[in-house]
Amino acid sequence: xxxxxxxxxxxxxxxxxHRSDLIDITQKRFxxxxxxxxxxxxxxxxxxxxxxxxxxxxVFREAFPIFNTSNEVKQPGVEQPKQAAQETYGxxxxxxxxxxxQETYGxxxxxxxxxxxQETYGDVTDKPVVPEKEGLKNAKLExxxxxxxxxxxxxxxxxxxxxxxxxxxxxxxxxxxxxEKPRYGILSLIVGTFKITLISMLFAAPLAILAALxxxxxxxxxxxxxxxxxxxxxxxxxxxxxGFFALMVLATFLQTIFHYDTRLNSFVGGIAMGIAAIPxxxxxxEDSLTAVPKSYYEASLALGASKWQTAFFVILPAATPGIFAxxxxxxxxxxxxxxxxLMATGNxxxxxxxxxxxxxxxxxxxxxxxxxxxxxxxxxxxxxLIGSLLFVFTFCINAIAEFYVKxxxxxxxxxx
Amino acid sequence: xxxxxxxxxxxxxxxSTKMALNNIxxxxxxKKVTAFIGPSGCxxxxxxxxxxxxxDLIDGVKIEGKxxxxxxxxxxxxxxxxxxxxxxGMVFQKSNPFAKSIFENIAYGxxxxxxxxxxxxxxxxxxxxxNAAIWDEVKDRLGDSALGLSGGQQQRLxxxxxxxxxxxxVLMDEPASALDPLSTSKIEELIVQLxxxxxxxxxxxxxxxxxxxxxxxxxxxLGELIEYDKTxxxxxxxxxxxxxxxxxxxxx
Numbered sequence: 157x158x159x160x161x162x163x164x165x166x167x168x169x170x171x172x173x174h175r176s177d178l179i180d181i182t183q184k185r186f187x188x189x190x191x192x193x194x195x196x197x198x199x200x201x202x203x204x205x206x207x208x209x210x211x212x213x214x215v216f217r218e219a220f221p222i223f224n225t226s227n228e229v230k231q232p233g234v235e236q237p238k239q240a241a242q243e244t245y246g247x248x249x250x251x252x253x254x255x256x257x258q259e260t261y262g263x264x265x266x267x268x269x270x271x272x273x274q275e276t277y278g279d280v281t282d283k284p285v286v287p288e289k290e291g292l293k294n295a296k297l298e299x300x301x302x303x304x305x306x307x308x309x310x311x312x313x314x315x316x317x318x319x320x321x322x323x324x325x326x327x328x329x330x331x332x333x334x335x336e337k338p339r340y341g342i343l344s345l346i347v348g349t350f351k352i353t354l355i356s357m358l359f360a361a362p363l364a365i366l367a368a369l370x371x372x373x374x375x376x377x378x379x380x381x382x383x384x385x386x387x388x389x390x391x392x393x394x395x396x397x398x399g400f401f402a403l404m405v406l407a408t409f410l411q412t413i414f415h416y417d418t419r420l421n422s423f424v425g426g427i428a429m430g431i432a433a434i435p436x437x438x439x440x441x442e443d444s445l446t447a448v449p450k451s452y453y454e455a456s457l458a459l460g461a462s463k464w465q466t467a468f469f470v471i472l473p474a475a476t477p478g479i480f481a482x483x484x485x486x487x488x489x490x491x492x493x494x495x496x497x498l499m500a501t502g503n504x505x506x507x508x509x510x511x512x513x514x515x516x517x518x519x520x521x522x523x524x525x526x527x528x529x530x531x532x533x534x535x536x537x538x539x540x541l542i543g544s545l546l547f548v549f550t551f552c553i554n555a556i557a558e559f560y561v562k563x564x565x566x567x568x569x570x571x572x
Numbered sequence: 573x574x575x576x577x578x579x580x581x582x583x584x585x586x587x588s589t590k591m592a593l594n595n596i597x598x599x600x601x602x603k604k605v606t607a608f609i610g611p612s613g614c615x616x617x618x619x620x621x622x623x624x625x626x627x628d629l630i631d632g633v634k635i636e637g638k639x640x641x642x643x644x645x646x647x648x649x650x651x652x653x654x655x656x657x658x659x660x661g662m663v664f665q666k667s668n669p670f671a672k673s674i675f676e677n678i679a680y681g682x683x684x685x686x687x688x689x690x691x692x693x694x695x696x697x698x699x700x701x702x703n704a705a706i707w708d709e710v711k712d713r714l715g716d717s718a719l720g721l722s723g724g725q726q727q728r729l730x731x732x733x734x735x736x737x738x739x740x741x742v743l744m745d746e747p748a749s750a751l752d753p754l755s756t757s758k759i760e761e762l763i764v765q766l767x768x769x770x771x772x773x774x775x776x777x778x779x780x781x782x783x784x785x786x787x788x789x790x791x792x793x794l795g796e797l798i799e800y801d802k803t804x805x806x807x808x809x810x811x812x813x814x815x816x817x818x819x820x821x822x823x824x
Contacts, residue, residue: 453629455668456670457626457629458664459661460654460661469680469684473671
């Protein structure tokens, strides 16, 4: 009893003591830590968005001169070196210079043959056989030295004629950027990219989704703990290793099965890219399948459905938005995949729907040619145009997906 | 004459080593409503779930003794669990319609049983929805998502979904505990109607509900079946002291 009394007495006293410093809510306090944290987070978020927009603007700006067909007054002094550079370029690829070619070439690009131009042409071709790379380097150096610092403005101001003809060739299927008469037909590249994306998705999506379904619904706990990290490990696999594997092993293996002529083709490339995309699709699909409420599973079983009926008719449909997102991420990966495309697809810009023909993708084209292109050249601009195309395509896919998932799928599934 | 639809004898259930049900022997009559009452964690839901082997989904569950439905031990080795669950349907505490349209929710059960004829499905869906007393509310929007319905409607939809498979026994695990009084009374009316065709076993925390709708009541406490009798007897003149204490609200 006494103890209790003491306790209550002391607690009463302490309560009275506390009353003196009650929490004051009448005065608004400035919390510097909160303020700073908020501002920093905001700043970082805006910075990242700005960087993305800036990249976008940069790529577009580099691609823009192609469409610049206005009739600006050309300055002959500036135009000349540009031409020279181009001709050297052409000459290098053409090892056997004939006078007729020389003439026609001159006639096509410029009605007035200038002596300087011809000289450069002769100079280079007089040399014995120049290895292509070295030749390209020479050409680059030459153009750089002649144009001086203002190589960018040169291309913007001078290339009107070239650009006009380049724009005309854009929507053809011939991608021959290094030639006397360069043609920049990107149609075959676009078709190739979509073809390879389709092949890789046809290969990867069913595999990844079924694997995820197994892991999520059928596998026991221990299996799950093995399978999931193992497949996810593959996501961190360098694509150059997958490309190498496809180049050395997969291509030969598939050729012995399907007996096609071209060893490296869109089929091999598509499957290799599918391998790269599987972990991404698998992980996200598995997560969205696991996120389907367990009550669906129980309800379906309680109705007398078997396990696979439940998996296919209840759990899989309920996870469609997640699976959709997973496939889109996979498409994004394949779309922008450069290394595997470079190594395993054959890189021939053929416009053909046959999966056993070589293809060249948009990303691989940039990857292969950007390092060897003349800065400010039409070819350079076209490569940036391809870059912006990749941007636009990815953006469109995401926008459509967003609209589809939010607008249609969610409405149908959740009734909102 | 009253036929015993479900009959357990000396049934024990263990979650790995922990005993959850201790020597349950009970006879549940056909086409009656039997209510299980008891405090949380006393094993009544566990017992209910073992009647259509939903406990199989939980790792480490071990069952001893006999659980007979129509004189067949459902824990025999060669029992087809899928068909057992068609025979013994279940409605869960939380309404769990599938992320499909109202029609598809009901048609799912018949479909997996191989009924694909559109007219037949229409008929089954309509009958089930009428039996669950929700037809008038949803007949104009069968194509809408079931998740857009209110909680009470969803629960009745789940009951309709269970009825569409045409089970013999319907197990209900606190079907009205998450609902407002109005929806609850609708479900209770429904249960009373349904007992003409089905054997119903219901778990409830609400003793008034048990008193209102059930014919027999079983009182579970700490994994044991303390008392099982006619509902009137349990609520007016219980045999055991524990039962009386519980229903008068002295503990639990």
